[in-house]
Amino acid sequence: MIKRAVLIGDTGGNATVLRECLEEAGVVSGKVPESLMVVHVGDLIRCSEQFRLGNAHSVEVIVGLLRDNPINFVQLLGNHESAALGGPRRKGWDVEASLTQDTCSSLIALWKSGAIRLACALDTVDLGSVLVSHAGLTRARWLDIGQPANAAKAAAAVNRDMQLPIRDWARPGRLVGDMDAAADTTWAEVNLELYQPWLLNGDAPFSQVHGHSSPFNFQQDSWWPDATSLVRAATRVDKRIRRTVTLLTPSIKAIAIDWNLGDVPIDDVPSWPLLQLDCH
Numbered sequence: 001m002i003k004r005a006v007l008i009g010d011t012g013g014n015a016t017v018l019r020e021c022l023e024e025a026g027v028v029s030g031k032v033p034e035s036l037m038v039v040h041v042g043d044l045i046r047c048s049e050q051f052r053l054g055n056a057h058s059v060e061v062i063v064g065l066l067r068d069n070p071i072n073f074v075q076l077l078g079n080h081e082s083a084a085l086g087g088p089r090r091k092g093w094d095v096e097a098s099l100t101q102d103t104c105s106s107l108i109a110l111w112k113s114g115a116i117r118l119a120c121a122l123d124t125v126d127l128g129s130v131l132v133s134h135a136g137l138t139r140a141r142w143l144d145i146g147q148p149a150n151a152a153k154a155a156a157a158v159n160r161d162m163q164l165p166i167r168d169w170a171r172p173g174r175l176v177g178d179m180d181a182a183a184d185t186t187w188a189e190v191n192l193e194l195y196q197p198w199l200l201n202g203d204a205p206f207s208q209v210h211g212h213s214s215p216f217n218f219q220q221d222s223w224w225p226d227a228t229s230l231v232r233a234a235t236r237v238d239k240r241i242r243r244t245v246t247l248l249t250p251s252i253k254a255i256a257i258d259w260n261l262g263d264v265p266i267d268d269v270p271s272w273p274l275l276q277l278d279c280h
Contacts, residue, residue: 010043013051041211042078042134121151140182214256
């Protein structure tokens, strides 16, 4: 029975930090304890030639974890993995140079087998029903999938896209092109596409945890320019652990756990405390 969940933010091709996070989570010799669920929220790799070796090592670690812990370890798809699998990419991303042939083949195999998911759900003590995805579920996308009342139903609906080619469901929104209120769960921009619509309507049905980005730029020690006054007022920033918590309603939270690890020098990358949630 799962009693605790540990969530790992974007490790962005840094295999050393990935291993440190797994060790901190309680994974020993590639084995996740039966009472523990470990979730990596995506952006396991980084689409940059600088991270080619780290990407290879990171994927190798995850292949073993998914093979040996099919129930207790969850790997979610990030926008960098999506790009590596043929999905949209940002200008300047050198996807081909960032992956060895073996790394690319391993990612394709994991995706085709269903070992990598788009979303998962947790039944937690403090937050109740929680949806976990890479970039978060936008309100418009929630409407499109039938307004599921809980995270389990939402995760099931989102994961149905896994049966389709990535380019059939990928909607990268303003991070690649134009604003898209229904940007997908690997690409949604955190301020205007994800948080703002939920805050304006006040009807978020469940809490969410995501990586990808947060309303606050920790490296610059300032809000991202697109963080509206509404988003800022609803968000608590904890610089000590590089985490933001945004109240979408008085009782529903969105927690961002992206550490920006792929955006700092690869030889000097710190790690921050992992998000841990008690489960029913």
